[in-house]
Amino acid sequence: MIDSMVAAEEDGGVAYTVREFDGDRDRDSAAVERLEQACEVGPSGGKLCLFTDLLGDPLCRVRHSPAYLMLVAEAADGPLGTEIVGVVRGCVKTVACGRGQLFSKVAYLLGLRVSPAHRRRGIGRKLVERMEEWFRQMGAEYAYVATDTENEPSVRLFTARCGYAKFRTPSVLVHPVFRHDLAPSPRAAVVQLAPREAELLYRRRFADVEFFPRDIDAVLSNALSLGTLLALPEPGAARSWRGVEAFLAAPPESWAVASVWNCKDAFRLEVRGAPRLWRAAARATRAADRAAPWLGIPSVPNLFDPFGMHFLYGLGGAGPSAPRLARALCRHAHNVARRAGARVVATEVGACDPLRAGVPHWPRLGAEDLWCIKRLTDSYGDGTLGDWTKAPPGASIFVDPREF
Structure with missing residues (x-):
């Protein structure tokens, strides 16, 4: 367990704890899967909009990455007792920055979900902040996240509250x-x-x-x-x-x-x-x-x-x-x-x-996807890259299938 990744807060008499995912405890309870099924991850109305079955492995979408972590938010004293009300996954890897084969260590944040009954209480932001702490521990220079352009709450969370900038707009x-x-x-x-x-x-x-x-x-x-x-x-x-x-x-x-x-x-x-x-x-x-x-x-x-x-x-x-x-x-x-x-x-x-x-x-x-990016460090590495968050887009982008 990563002790620094644990935090507890209270909201309306309910204590929320952010902790690392425990494979035996959380997978056996199927709590993560129930949360996934309760949260739509894309626009409805006839689009592919919901991951409904994680095939028994909540880590399946990050397990193939070089370094990965999954955090859950838990309501310790809710009306249903202790329950998982939020989840986020993250992974760290080295990728090209699109400038003459320069590479940077970056983190990808995905699978952020908060139970509908526990939204607007800062749980999503707390999960993101705790995951960013781990990203920095792993030496990541940038973090990025993909969200649907029509998902206004998600776009507001990352751009207005978490300090991410709109970066690229690929299409699925x-x-x-x-x-x-x-x-x-x-x-x-x-x-x-x-x-x-x-x-x-x-x-x-x-x-x-x-x-x-x-x-x-x-x-x-x-x-x-x-x-x-x-x-x-x-x-x-x-x-x-x-x-x-x-x-x-x-x-x-x-x-x-x-x-x-x-x-x-x-x-x-x-x-x-x-x-x-x-x-x-x-x-x-x-x-x-x-x-x-x-x-x-x-x-x-x-x-x-x-x-x-x-x-x-x-x-x-x-x-x-x-x-x-x-x-x-x-x-x-x-x-x-x-x-x-x-x-x-x-x-x-x-x-x-x-x-x-x-x-x-x-x-x-x-x-239509929106990729948002955030610089996690104050330094610019060896000085040859500059601030990637301000770089103009190239003609192509490589989408890692381990994170789709």
């Missing part, structure tokens, strides 16, 4: 997985790279992309990483593939790459707030696809019960045809997800990323 793009495979692109070849090949490609071509993780090898070799796909503009390129080193020595004018992460074995989502008409229409599309599969009807999977997804990370490329090749990658990833039983494929791209135009998605299922 989501596409449903149909009952049938999508036809591969006739003008592209998709090659699957081994983890070592993928690492070499990412380090050579993406090491100066903002938030690129220095431990990309650990990400690519993780059991949840299902492989890396490289799209080339020549349809027969897969047959003449000579390895990633030959590719890097003489790359084609256009290419695109992405890796697949298996979120369905980490957490579940569901759509809440969708009108009955939407549900009926979705059932109708599935029935039509079953009756006439040769028509390729875009059948909407059942998103109204808990389901899993695949996430595309490391999406990038070069050349004028890169968006078209990104579309070929997405079609291939859709078919991989269909065979694995995932119901959606999602990715997150920067606001100015040119590959965004090639990513097929349904706007109603996606979201």
Whole structure:
């Protein structure tokens, strides 16, 4: 236990304690899972809005990071006795700052939840402050957090009360997985790279992309990483593939790459707030696809019960045809997800990323994210970076799948 992470306050006769998550005590009680299910984490009205099932592991979304911590807020004398009323997770890693392969140690704060019955009592802010103490102990220079632009209470908490600044505005793009495979692109070849090949490609071509993780090898070799796909503009390129080193020595004018992460074995989502008409229409599309599969009807999977997804990370490329090749990658990833039983494929791209135009998605299922950042130290390291919080955005951003 981290003694410095414990604090107690009283509000209206209820004593609140912030402490480190205790795996045996808290997991067995399922209190964290109940809290997760009571808190929507995105806009309702037909969007992916709730993590409903942590598959028995509340640490699943940070466990794969190099260093991680989970804190809970506990109401010691509430009407229901001792209960968990708040939770937050955090992890620390080293990432690129987008300036000539400069790296900085940063912390990511995620999964902040406060029980609806205990909000407006400063619990969320206290959880954030205590987590920031641990970030500083771990040597993090910056902390950042992602929230939905429509989540006004969350935006106010971080920007007005916790000292974070609005930083980047990537978009979460989501596409449903149909009952049938999508036809591969006739003008592209998709090659699957081994983890070592993928690492070499990412380090050579993406090491100066903002938030690129220095431990990309650990990400690519993780059991949840299902492989890396490289799209080339020549349809027969897969047959003449000579390895990633030959590719890097003489790359084609256009290419695109992405890796697949298996979120369905980490957490579940569901759509809440969708009108009955939407549900009926979705059932109708599935029935039509079953009756006439040769028509390729875009059948909407059942998103109204808990389901899993695949996430595309490391999406990038070069050349004028890169968006078209990104579309070929997405079609291939859709078919991989269909065979694995995932119901959606999602990715997150920067606001100015040119590959965004090639990513097929349904706007109603996606979201506009807001990344906020805060400098945790008074120094600027070796002086070459300056204040990253004031840096203008680049064209791309690397979204670590361990934190999605």
